[in-house]
Amino acid sequence: MIKIALLFPGQGSQYNMMGKALYESSPEVREIFHRTNEILGYDLLGIINEGNMEKLTRTEYAQPAIFAYSYAIFQSICKEKKFFPSFMAGHSLGEFTALTCAEVFRYEDALRLVMERATIMQQATSDGFGGMAAINGLHPLLVEEECERVSNGEDKIVVANYNSSNQVVISGANSLVKVATENLAKIGAITIPLKVSAPFHTPYLELSNQMFQRAIAQTQMAGLKWPVISNVDAKPYYHPAEIRDRLNVQMTSAVRWKETIDYMLRQGVNTFIELGPKTALTNLIKRDFSHVRAYSYEDNYEQIMSIIDEQVAEKRPSVVSRSLGIAVCMRNENWDDAEYQKGVIEPYRKIQALGNKLEEEGREESFEDIKQAIEMLRSVFVTKKVPLEEQKERFTQIFDETKKRHLFDDFAPIMFAEKEVVNEK
Known part of the structure; x- marks a missing residue:
């Protein structure tokens, strides 16, 4: 099974004329840059193309430029292909691109955040310090x-x-x-x-970070369409409240990129695709993990399109079958026979019978079938005392592997119910 993670680069990857070919070939990308110019109040593409690298390197120009170009790449691919990333992650600035592509932020709101972030980061210290x-x-x-x-x-x-x-x-x-x-x-x-042009991710940006927290507080956030990994602790976001909390300290915290890649590999990701200028993130993966497929949009466009086609063509399991499989493999920490019978064996057998019925009838699982399977798995998790973080990872895995990520939010109240006592190790 092909499990894709999309990676978005941060500042330092900018270069003159980046995105020119994509801009010239895609009306949708031209529209994105037109909207970008209106919000910024200046011609961003003009700065990218004018050849003044010193100017483009300045934070207030580099960050919006990389953000807009990376987002435009993602949108251009989505227009051509319907695919299913398992995770998204971005390096520093790239985390905002990832969250925008995961539909947490509207593009216009995210661009304003990036503008604010770039401006206050540039002003954090004097030039040359x-x-x-x-x-x-x-x-x-x-x-x-x-x-x-x-x-x-x-x-x-x-x-x-x-x-x-x-x-x-x-x-x-x-x-x-x-x-x-x-x-x-x-x-x-x-x-x-x-x-x-500034000392990013250091205590020197503490005052800037406090100013940026106000901008984050005023920005609307929606639920995640795909999981995004945080720079701060290399763990996935699940709710907008978590996003706000971790973005509030991202500017002054170290970027834990190695841990981010390690986490995604543990979740079964086998293909990394970098969407943005240059190949820095792709090269980091190739140096550490020679067995993992890693591609950059600018160097490997044809291979990326082929991989997406392969993924789309794959036959995916059902939520019912994956829930049954995961229920069995979870380690048990509860040795009360009565609780185990009621919380594990009985609900499992009910969904096992449902799975057999679906197979006999040759029909697709319904919304109600999925609901019953998720309720069963939640009962198993709680009874077996599975740590909450692992529960979240397993539920995310199910909706990812079955290509039903669009239903994730519909079942969140069941998956993340707080009334049961869970083991938060």
């Missing part, structure tokens, strides 16, 4: 120790991104970033200065 650098080839603990060693009472640097098993990004006062990169290079690191 902040810097960032990628550190390759050393264990993250060594880099953390160096950051602590060179930081002082006035200035500091921290690890801002945990990108892969052998790459982290340091961020903070530019003078200290230079000292740390020189020291780390002496013990074998390969260091690369990043094209950014």
Whole structure:
């Protein structure tokens, strides 16, 4: 079974003329950029195409440009193909793109958030004060120790991104970033200065973060169409309240990208597709996981379209059959025979009979059939004392594997009922 995760890059991936071919070939993309210009109040595509890389690198231009281009790519693919991503994740700025593509934010609202975020991040420090650098080839603990060693009472640097098993990004006062990169290079690191204009994901942005929290509080959010993984803790969002809470600290927290990829791999993702400029996220995966398929839109468009076709053609199991399978494989932590009989065996046998009936009659499961299966599985989870986080993951897995993600919110009150006592380890 093909399980796809869509990845959206962050700042630093921008380049002159990005998106030009897509803009010229797609009326829908031209409309997206037209709406973008109206909201921004300036010609974003003009800035992308004018050839002034120094200007495009400035945060207030780079972030809206990457966001708009990445979103346009997603919309152009959705127009051509109906496909079923298991997860979405974005690196820093890219998390806002992922949430927008998952329909948490309206595009216009998200663009205003990105504008606000970019402006206050750019203003967080004076020009030239902040810097960032990628550190390759050393264990993250060594880099953390160096950051602590060179930081002082006035200035500091921290690890801002945990990108892969052998790459982290340091961020903070530019003078200290230079000292740390020189020291780390002496013990074998390969260091690369990043094209950014502020010390992202550091305490220097605390005041900016407080300002941005007000913008988040005023922005409407809807339910997730697809699961999105948070940068802050590398766990999926399930409700808008969780999104707001974690976005409130994203700007000053480290991006846990390696943990994000690890989580999706544990959930069975076997294909990663990067939608945005360049190939940074694709390259990180290929270096760490040679057995995993990873593609970037700009380099592998034809392969991506072919994979989506393969996924659409796959025969998917029913919610009833997957619920039965998951009910059986869940570890039991409840040894009360009476509770187990009532909460596991009886509901399981009822849905097992339903599954047999559906197979005999050769008919598709109905909404009511799905409801009964979910109620059974919820009963099994509660009785077996399955941790709440694992319950959420399993329910998400079912609706993903059966191509019924569009029904997820309809059954959320059953899946995430709070009246039962659950084991939240």
